Amino acid sequence: MSSSSALRSTALRSNRLASLSHLRTPSCRLFHVKAPVTGLIARQTTPRSSHVTASYPPSLQQWRSYADSIVIKVPVMAESISEGTLKQWLKEVGDQVEQDEEIATIETDKIDVAVNAPQAGILKELFVEADTTVTVGQDLAKLEPGEGAPKPAKEETKKEEPTSSPPPKAEESKPAEKAPEPKKVEEKPKKAETPAPPSTPSAPAADGIGNRGEQRVKMNRMRLRTGERLKQSQNTAASLTTFNEVDMSAVMEMRSLYKNAVLEKTGVKLGFVSFFTKACILAMKDVPVVNASIEGPNGGDTIVYRDYVDVSIAVATEKGLVTPVIRNAETLDLVGIDKAISELGEKARSGKITLEDLAGGTFTISNGGVFGSLMGTPIINLPQSAVLGLHATKQRPVVVNGKIEIRPMMYLALTYDHRLLDGREAVTFLVKVKEYIEDPRRMLLP
Structure with a gap:
């Protein structure tokens, strides 16, 4: 070629x-x-x-290829929150989920965030284990879209268990016939074991020392954040507490007279915190610096005065203390304040509180009296400048018009930032609150 x-x-x-x-x-x-x-x-x-x-x-x-699956990511929680702890998985691999069904819960510094399925399908893989720190946008799980039945394997195993159980019963019945012979043999060693009781008294003596077990539980993110903020408040504000006592007779009488009528007309239970909230709002008209705060670099160099009052009401939950805010409380009457307190308290205790409910606040009221506290010094909720602590009402002998009488008395504690409030302003404010509570008719005067 x-x-x-x-x-x-x-x-x-x-x-x-x-x-x-x-x-x-x-x-x-x-x-x-x-x-x-x-x-x-x-x-x-x-x-x-x-x-x-x-x-x-x-x-x-x-x-279906991997590209056909949907990767569920950590949702955007808030501008100030970039990470959280995956508290628990509510679904397992192989479970069928519906659209918008909650599959996991992420615990943040303030609230719990629910992770919902973007559409119906089957969970194929979990990328993160429980009690793991996750960040916004991180992959959490893989979901295969479409309808499907949950794992049938569990049902099959349950059905197979009863079928395998009868044979052992038949086998056990055979040795049962020979049972009388070993019974006679066992009776003899029992007599030999009877002289052994001398060693038994030592066991109860050792138990008498008591249990010395220990248990270590990791603090949740809300508790950690609360501790950080409280310590920051102590290190930043020049905290000082002033006390006074208030006669609750007039408020208790007014509540007992009208609580049933208010409940029938509005469906709201008239409480005591609403009276103190209204009294504080009116007292701020004479002492507006209580509703102010300090802002600026290096601890602050600017005083911010406000013509509105956003009252933070402290609510105790299983995870820790939260302070939902009543917006523009100065525009509400007693019934409106009580309604807002009831709604926010229920949301906090049921875990449905949102970041919007907790944001802001210009003044805080903490009612430790519901737990029986007689007296205490609350800590300022920065950047606020004051917090009012309410305590338990106790029957005590007091002097009224030169006579000793038994009256329901409550101690009040106002903790304030001495950088912004002097003693004169703090004491004047607390005395004003006392006057409004001891004579609620003052609240109706201009």
């Missing part, structure tokens, strides 16, 4: 190979694929081009 003919045959051979190159995949040639190997191809990666997919058998088109 001449050199020219050899070159032509080489060129033809290379052209044929080039024309067949598009039929090759990374792991096999399609002209070798047959129907029996569909399972093998299903485990391979997704084809690179659409024309190769068309060459697969029809049964392969029903398999």
Whole structure:
């Protein structure tokens, strides 16, 4: 063969190979694929081009690739919150979930955030374990969209268990017939064991020392954050507490007279905190600095005065103390304040409180009296400048018009930031609150 003919045959051979190159995949040639190997191809990666997919058998088109699954990520929680702790998984791998169904809970510094399924499907994989710190946008789980039944394997195992149980019963019945013989043999060693009681008295003596077990539980994020803020308040504010006592007779009489009528008309239970909230709002008109705060760098260099009052009401929950805010409390009457307190308290205790409910606040009221506290010094909730502590009402002998009488008395404690309030302003404010409570008719005067 001449050199020219050899070159032509080489060129033809290379052209044929080039024309067949598009039929090759990374792991096999399609002209070798047959129907029996569909399972093998299903485990391979997704084809690179659409024309190769068309060459697969029809049964392969029903398999879903990783790209068809949905990756559930950590949702955006708030501007000030970028991470949290995955508290628990409410669903397991293989469970069927509905659209918007809660599958996990993330615990943050302030609230719990629910992770919901973007659409119906089956959970295929969980990327994060419980009690793990997660950040916004992090992958949490893989969801395969579509309808599907929960794991049938559990039901099958339950059905198989009763079928396997009868045989052991039949086997146990045989040795039962020979049972009388060992009973006679066992009676003899029992007599031999009777002289052993001298060692038993030592056991109760050791138990008499008491249990000295220990248990260590990791603090939740809310408790950690609360501790940080309280310590920050102590380190920042020049805290000082002033006390006074108030006669609750007039408020208790007014409440007992009208609470049933208010409940029937509005559905709201008239409480005592609403009276103190209204009294504080009116007292702030004479001492507005109580509703102010300090802002600025290096501890603050600017005083911010406000013409509105957002009252934070301290609510104790299982996870810790939260302070939901009553917005523009100066525009509400006693019933409106009580209604807001009831709604916010229920949301906090049921875990449905939101960041919007907790944001802000210009003054705080903490009622430790519901737990029986006689006296205490509350800590300022920065950047606020004061907090009022209410305590338990106790029957005590007091002097009224030169006579000793038994009256329901309560101690009040006002903790204030001495950088902003002097003793004169703090004491004047607390005396004003005392006057409004001891004579609620003052609240109706201009």
